[in-house]
Amino acid sequence: MSSYLDLTIHAIEHPTPDSICLFFEEPEGGMSYQAGQFLTLIAEIEGKSVRRSYSLCTAPGHDPFPAVGIKRVPGGLMSNYINDTAQPGMTLRAMKPLGNFSVEPAQHNARHVVLLGGGSGITPLLGIGKTILAEERESRVSLVYANRNEASIMFRSQWDELQAQYEDRLTVVHVLDEPSAHWQGLSGRLTPDRLIEIIKQLPHLGVHNTEYYICGPGGLMEAISSALDVLGIPGDRRKREVFANDLANASETKTQENIQTEDMAEDPNKAYDVTIILDGEEHTFTVEPGYSILETGLDEGIDIPYSCQSGVCTACRGKLLSGKVTMDETEGLSDEEMEEGYVLNCVGHPVTEGVRIEIG
Numbered sequence: 092m093s094s095y096l097d098l099t100i101h102a103i104e105h106p107t108p109d110s111i112c113l114f115f116e117e118p119e120g121g122m123s124y125q126a127g128q129f130l131t132l133i134a135e136i137e138g139k140s141v142r143r144s145y146s147l148c149t150a151p152g153h154d155p156f157p158a159v160g161i162k163r164v165p166g167g168l169m170s171n172y173i174n175d176t177a178q179p180g181m182t183l184r185a186m187k188p189l190g191n192f193s194v195e196p197a198q199h200n201a202r203h204v205v206l207l208g209g210g211s212g213i214t215p216l217l218g219i220g221k222t223i224l225a226e227e228r229e230s231r232v233s234l235v236y237a238n239r240n241e242a243s244i245m246f247r248s249q250w251d252e253l254q255a256q257y258e259d260r261l262t263v264v265h266v267l268d269e270p271s272a273h274w275q276g277l278s279g280r281l282t283p284d285r286l287i288e289i290i291k292q293l294p295h296l297g298v299h300n301t302e303y304y305i306c307g308p309g310g311l312m313e314a315i316s317s318a319l320d321v322l323g324i325p326g327d328r329r330k331r332e333v334f335a336n337d338l339a340n341a342s343e344t345k346t347q348e349n350i351q352t353e354d355m356a357e358d359p360n361k362a363y364d365v366t367i368i369l370d371g372e373e374h375t376f377t378v379e380p381g382y383s384i385l386e387t388g389l390d391e392g393i394d395i396p397y398s399c400q401s402g403v404c405t406a407c408r409g410k411l412l413s414g415k416v417t418m419d420e421t422e423g424l425s426d427e428e429m430e431e432g433y434v435l436n437c438v439g440h441p442v443t444e445g446v447r448i449e450i451g
């Protein structure tokens with residue numbers, strides 16, 4: 092089964108002057124996704140094949156056309172290309188929706204979903220918020236959304252409409268760094284202390300009934316983490332989506348193993364053969380020390396799916412069937428995926444013989 096889709100743009104909108112929202116036609120064979128997941132778009136730009144991941148901002152089953160929001164980034168190859176050239180009828184290559192930053196709604200749930208974000212981090216939060224409000228009649232949603240000024244608030248009118256529609260179940264708090272003189276909402280930088288103050292004023296449904304979804308630039312994510320630490324919010328109540336280029340410090344190297352031979356010798360400084368099973372076909376190649384499984388596989392002409400190449404998006408994820416692999420970064424993998432033996436090929440290195448990884 093192919094990991095790729097051809098998506099035709101149905102319509103475009105501009106949530107802010109420097110961003111675009113692409114609404115896609117249903118592709119051949121359909122496209123299923125969970126609110127909060129992302130699409131990886133692939134395009135030839137300036138002679139290079141460029142891949143970037145963008146979060147879906149729509150609610151599956153409610154919004155007729157799945158959409159991604161893309162904000163211009165200074166020097167950003169894909170974001171500027173899309174903002175400059177996208178138009179209805181244009182077809183873009185994409186990888187199927189992926190990502191663990193998502194919700195699975197259930198009608199009987201009565202929970203409080205707190206969305207904390209800044210800038211273009213609002214895109215997955217919008218899809219998650221809309222899904223919870225539409226599908227869980229007993230649940231509440233609160234949004235705390237930080238931006239520089241009024242012009243940089245993405246999807247403001249959609250949040251206004253949602254507030255009018257769900258006035259008893261939705262709280263929206265905008266906070267602007269540099270608002271105009273007419274701004275009547277909160278202003279100033281979102282420091283941990285400020286966040287604590289704001290979060291304490293949100294409706295209370297109890298710690299174990301409240302979930303926090305966090306997405307935004309690195310500095311804001313850190314402030315939010317500190318605030319939630321002070322408030323004693325357990326880690327299993329929080330989900331966060333990290334932008335690949337915000338990974339300031341790689342997390343500790345982690346090892347995944349599925350050893351089938353007793354006492355298999357392990358040496359990180361040796362080249363090892365790796366077998367990738369992709370679309371039912373086996374490909375074996377040698378990975379030299381210091382090189383990742385993904386980059387070696389791509390050099391060998393194998394079409395291994397990938398996007399961020401930083402261990403964040405999980406597009407290159409595969410299940411380790413045997414052998415041992417170390418990973419430089421595991422931000423993208425959930426605890427369950429780690430337990431089930433998944434590895435990220437873009438940051439993965441074989442350290443024993445017999446590494447076999449199944450993708451898909």
Ligand code: FES
Nearest residue numbers: 398400403405437
């Ligand atoms: S390509 Fe994104 S995690 Fe490997």
